[in-house]
Amino acid sequence: MATPHNSAEKGDFAKTVLMPGDPLRAKFIAENFLTDVKCVNEVRGMLGFTGKYEGKEVSVMGHGMGIPSIGIYTYELFNFYDVDNIIRVGSAGGMQDDVNVRDIIFAMGAHTDSNYGFQFGLPGTFCPTATYDILEKAVNIAREKGVRYHVGNVLASDAFYKKNCDEADRYRNLGCLAVEMETVALYMNAAEAKKNALTILTVSDHLYKTEELSAIERQNSFTDMMEIALKTAIKL
Template sequence: MGMPSLSIYANELIRDFGAKTLIRIGSCGGMQDRVKIRDVIIAMTASSLSTPSRGIFRELNFAPCADWSLLQSAVLAAEARGVPTHVGGIYSADVFYDERPDLNEQMIRHGILGVEMEAAELYNLAARYGVRALAVLTVSDHLITNEALPAEDREKSFGDMVEIALEAAFA
């Protein structure tokens, strides 16, 4: 989907339908040795080179973050389920196929847990509109180990992420 498409959908959900809570669930690439395939990442923050909101902030490097109550509820839900979970920063990329190994090295060096393509803009929009947002992600492939879940395993491995997100949404 990517940040531009997410921006359209999230803006419309908030403005036209009154959505107050938005939770992104999906896959991501692991970026730390301790993060394993099938682990869940709950994104506290989301870094990015650019987002559709960049034009608003201009020279400011706004630091979007998750809603604390959603994040806390998701962590408690993951702990109750015994799901291997990591909480921290992620990176929202504009491209699926990586062309910046130098940037990945810096993300890894600075503790970024995983890479995906939407959360930074979701967190920007949530801050702008005063709504709650969270990203709950399942590691489907790994940038360091080059492991990847086959397609059929992806279908069977994402249930914990969905349950965690649902429990957080309705906590």
């Protein structure tokens, strides 16, 4: 059954879907890591693919930029396509001194300046978190690979360019590892649908250092993160 944003039919997606923001990164993963690949969605250029990794069916699809965009795509996957697990594979801006460009971050929880959670009508502040089982599996795989990683909270922000705001300094002071723009919607949608989610990030730049990766490097060079996510997916 197609949706306004997805032409796939029910059953076209595997139970576990990897989701990068950039649809071309989804294409890169499908072409370089999966076998028996089938393109299942091209609506609005948001490419989605299903194939096999080490013999197990896995899907990969872009989710676009920002909380509203990932909110739409993950809601539809969880609620209309019977997807059980979503692993976001994205980029982030580092915030702590011991976080370096190309490090991997596992987002245990997500702070936000977004009003996305208002729709749930909750009193107080809802704290969306990753699914521990997926987080534990992914961290163990990263440890076995010997990659440099961090586990902790990230900030999911509504704005990439901000005017006259010391928000980053305040979150950095409270131990926030990095800033990105999507995880809070993924984790909230997973909680509401009783499904599972994890965000894995590669640090592409740093708010307090000068090093950063180019757009092409972001698209094509996050292979450690991709492999960790895929090896996690086949364990679910």
